[in-house]
Amino acid sequence: MTVKIVRTDTPLLLVGGGEADSATVRCLHALAPEVVAVDSGAATALAAGVMPRAVVGDMDSLDPETRAQIDPARIHTISEQVSTDFDKALRSVVTPLVLGAGFMGARRDHELANYNALVRHAHRPCILVGGDEIVMLAPPDLHLDLAAGTRVSLFPMRPVRGHSHGLRWPIDGIDFAPHGRVGTSNMATGPVRLTFDEPGMLLILPRSALDLTVRVVLALPGWWPAP
Structure with missing residues (x-):
């Protein structure tokens, strides 16, 4: 059974170590008040002036300077190497909607693995936000x-x-x-x-559609069922 590190009734922002500028993090923070950093994404969150409620991952890329700024009680190390840090974070939170910054761009292998995680965790509504686009698993x-x-x-x-x-x-x-x-x-x-009829289709829209998509997703009567 996966331990749920953060539970919230409001949208939650995951901040990863990929491409995400401070303006994007602050914009998404306004939509998602709870913030969880994913490993080196903690540095991205702090650079935007946001202290994460928790840091989740294997911590192989969390630098000592960033770690020193965060209460050790907020750092949750999940050491297994079978899944990505995004996967670890996605399965460790309970929220009506995840917004993700820093999971697109930078390393293409990580980006592809993140899209894979969206499908494997189809029951968790999640919108990944890049510089120009948003990506989500299409709901029913x-x-x-x-x-x-x-x-x-x-x-x-x-x-x-x-x-x-x-x-x-x-x-x-x-x-x-x-x-x-x-x-x-x-x-x-x-x-x-x-x-x-079943989960598996990624929907890619211009970033200008983010606010609309967030409102619509939060108002949906249902999503894909949990496994």
Whole structure:
């Protein structure tokens, strides 16, 4: 059984060691008041003037100077090397929504592993935020009031089928798979509805859609069930 390090009824911000500037961290902190740093992401959080409630990870990249600024009781070392630090943090929190900064860019292998974790923890709503884009696992049913012309990209992490309304190129009847058909560079013709029968599809939107997406996700009546 995984120990839950942080429980909150409000959105929670995870800060990782990838690409994330202080302005992004402060912007997301306004949306997610609770903050958990992931290993070296603690330095990124502190640089933005944010003291994390907890630091989670194997601590192989938490530098001594940063560690010295944080109460040792807030540092939670999970030493196993089977999973990534993002995975460790994602499974250690309970929250209605995770926002993640510092998990895209920098190292591509880490970024790909983070997308893998989104699918393996499909029951945990999570939006990863980069400089220009946001990435999330598409829920069973999602309505977004997007402006016509907004880029809507879909990338399958496993074989998956879905239905759409409001896309220039509808996805109904398409067998998506990471080794086959993907749905990148689609476009909204207006408000969009996406439905999927099982978890596995990544949704990639412009960062300008973040506030809308957060509001919609928090208002959803359900998400993917826990395993």
